[in-house]
Amino acid sequence: MSNRKLFYLNGKVQHYAWGGFTYIPQLLGLPVSEQPSAEYWMGAHQSAPSTLQATSGPLLLNQYIADQPAEVLGTKAAERFGELPYLFKILDVKDMLSIQVHPTKAEAEKGFAAENEAGIPLTASNRNYKDANHKPEIMVALSDFWLLHGFLPEPQLRKVLQAVPELQSFAPVFEKEGYKGLYKAVMELPQEEINTLLRPLADRVLPSYAAGTLEKSDPAFWTARAISNDPEGLNRLDRGIFSIYFFNIVNAKPGDAVFQDAGIPHAYLEGQNAELMANSDNVLRGGLTPKHIDVEELLKHTRFEAVYPNILKGESIHNGQERIYPTPAPDFVISRIGLKPGEVYEHTAAAPETWIVLNGEGVVKGSAELPLKKGVSVFAAIGESYTLTATTELTVFKASIP
Structure with missing residues (x-):
């Protein structure tokens, strides 16, 4: 477990009254119900922490970080923030x-x-x-x-x-x-x-x-x-x-x-x-x-x-494979990775990363090998080197620390 740094992540759907009914369930492959789905949270906020699919079974993300902050966040972020400093969400605003x-x-x-x-x-x-x-x-x-x-x-x-x-x-x-x-x-x-x-x-x-x-x-x-x-x-x-x-x-x-x-x-x-x-x-x-x-x-x-x-409008990086949106905030940075079928994106995480696949299919290989499809979320701890390969046109949104 200790050398594995790449996991599937299961977030939490928040059913606030203003949310839509179909967008988030359809993204995540869940049944559409009478209940609105307003937000999908991917993070370690104490009120709704995400779960990692670890070899030993489900593991709360906030617990995984608390057990080894420097190894997951990096020494700098562990000292500065003491926790995952960002919360990543997908929102569907109906009202x-x-x-x-x-x-x-x-x-x-x-x-x-x-x-x-x-x-x-x-x-x-x-x-x-x-x-x-x-x-x-x-x-x-x-x-x-x-x-x-x-x-x-x-x-x-x-x-x-x-x-x-x-x-x-x-x-x-x-x-x-x-x-x-x-x-x-x-x-x-x-x-x-x-x-x-x-x-x-x-x-x-x-x-x-x-x-x-x-x-x-x-x-x-x-x-x-x-x-x-x-x-x-x-x-x-x-x-x-x-x-x-x-x-x-x-x-x-x-x-x-x-x-x-x-x-x-x-x-x-x-x-x-x-x-x-x-x-x-x-x-x-x-x-x-x-x-x-x-x-x-x-x-x-x-x-x-x-x-x-x-x-x-964001800035193009990584040979045009990625669009990053810099802000003055020290806690987070968001980017969008877009790959054509067969295209490969290689990277080493310089900070803990959380991704969600918005569409397409592919596979990520690092300390674990995870097939990807629409609605799947992934967490990569700092230092994880990985290769992301698209089998169909693939769009991934990625949260990290600048």
Whole structure:
């Protein structure tokens, strides 16, 4: 066992309500059921660790790493992180996710310690911090993908505040108090005022949405969808609607990537992606969700600045066989390996790697020989030298440490 460094990995499907029903089961070769499949987790997060198929039987990935951190992660990563520093996921977004912000590392450590001290159980619905880590993340679109990403630049936001009758009263607030004053004003509104204010907007956008005349680049489309999908409907209009108008609506095409750093407010709206993040589940929510919203905490961690969306196209490496998407995050890097039938990719893992085969078939040979097909995941510890051979056209997404 000790000299083997290459394993099949079995991840965990998360059945959150916003997920689709077919994409993840079809990817993994599982039966489609009544239960939504929102995320497929490949990693060692304590709440849902993956399992390795070892010679001696199933082995939890977090246990395998804890038993020999330097051998699996490498000395540097073992000293710096003490655990697998990334969490790799496949997402299928059918309904909009909550508007959210992730804290910095220092703030996560403080928040986690404070909630522990207050005796709030880790599983409590009013818990903000599930761990002591930051959660920068990158997503690579696997389909036509839509998301909200950061505040609109000032000229565009001014235009929106003028053009939408229900938002005009906030234009002076933005002029005087900037992004923070504007966001604080809407996030702290009493629910009755939100209902009164946004009801005419709802009445205007819903018929157009039902008629199919709204473009997805129009905030009215997502506003109408949010109201239509909310069991509360028009009785309790969601304060997250303001964010749909205040944030950039970004459309990423397959292969496009978007990086979300700490403090950038965002929300996934629709589509499938491969997502890689620091090993954390810390989320501060700001609407479009029945989950816990802590406005004070959210405002404390949001970066109140214009964001100019940066769609990352990646860089070609390894003689064009691999496309890598560098980010400022020290915890992770994602890349896509694409091979034609008969093509061979040779590599020595300079850090622990986690892969998922998105399509095609092949075989990887190293300290073990593993046939590959769609939906299969593999874990390679640091130092593993392997040869990946494609039998049909093969696409593999790979998570590693830069």
